[in-house]
Amino acid sequence: MRYQRTQRPPQQVVIPSPRPWPTGARDAVAMCAWVVIVVAAGAMMGVLFPPGEWYQTLGKPTWTPPSWLFGPVWTMLYVLLGLGAWLVGREPGAAAAADRPRAWLAFGVMAVLMLAWTPLFFGLQSPALAFVDIALLWGVLLWMTMVFGRVRPMAGYLQLPLVCWVSFALVLNGTIWLINA
Numbered sequence: 118m119r120y121q122r123t124q125r126p127p128q129q130v131v132i133p134s135p136r137p138w139p140t141g142a143r144d145a146v147a148m149c150a151w152v153v154i155v156v157a158a159g160a161m162m163g164v165l166f167p168p169g170e171w172y173q174t175l176g177k178p179t180w181t182p183p184s185w186l187f188g189p190v191w192t193m194l195y196v197l198l199g200l201g202a203w204l205v206g207r208e209p210g211a212a213a214a215a216d217r218p219r220a221w222l223a224f225g226v227m228a229v230l231m232l233a234w235t236p237l238f239f240g241l242q243s244p245a246l247a248f249v250d251i252a253l254l255w256g257v258l259l260w261m262t263m264v265f266g267r268v269r270p271m272a273g274y275l276q277l278p279l280v281c282w283v284s285f286a287l288v289l290n291g292t293i294w295l296i297n298a
Contacts, residue, residue, distance in 0.1 A: 144207070147203060147206070147207070148199075148200070148203045151199040151200070151202050151203040151206075152195075152196050152199035152200060152203070153199075154199065155195045155196075155198050155199035155202065156192060156195040156196060156199065158195075158228070158232060159191055159192075159195045159231075159232070160192075160195075162232055162235040162236065163188070163191070163235065165235075165236070165240075166235045166236050166238075166239040166240040167239065168184065168239055169239065171239075171242050172239065175244075175293060175296075175297050176293070176296040176297050177292075177293055177296065178289070178292045178293070178296065180289075181289060181293075190282060193278070194278060194279045194282055197275045197276065197278060197279060198275075198276065198279060200272075200275055201265050201271075201272040201273070201275040201276055202224060202272075204265075204268075204269045204271055204272040204275070205217060205220050205221075205224075205265055205268045205269055205272045208268050208269040208272075212267075213268045213269065216264060216267045216268045217268055219264045220261070220264045220265055220267075220268050223257060223260050223261035223264050223265075224261055224265075226257050226261075227254065227257045227258050227261045230250055230251075230253055230254040230257055231254055231258075233250050234247055234250050234251055234254065237250050238290070244290060244293050244294035244297060245294055245298075247290055247294075248287075248290045248291050248294050251283065251286060251287045251290050252287060254283060255283055255284065255287050258276070258279065258280055258283055259280065261276065262276040262277070262279075262280055
């Protein structure tokens, strides 16, 4: 009679992630603060540097979205960005703690580039400079999304709509620049 030796799978230590929604008043305030700060920063750029007449006179491709769509889309994307940052900040465990500094660095660089685009495009009326900015933004946004995902997968997934929109905006910005060069 032959005996087979069976191996047990190695035991893995799993640290459960906190729930993806606030678990108390303090947690809810932190989540709301992240969302409000991120949305307010984006809205402030839109108020300080509105499109104006200059943008209306630019040649644009036929597939340019209507102007009224940009506000609601960016608001939704900023909400998702704030939620992702909140999730990164509250993820427990040594692995999350090790990746969190890179996540905050990526978030900071991404925020600077994202907030710089509006003054470059509408304030300086320079689609060329704005294109350089959004190309850098796209790369940093991919990095931030991956690092957010390493800290907390849901935080990374929440950034996918932003990655898609910035990809579209990159092509739109480049096309506007070429049409009006």
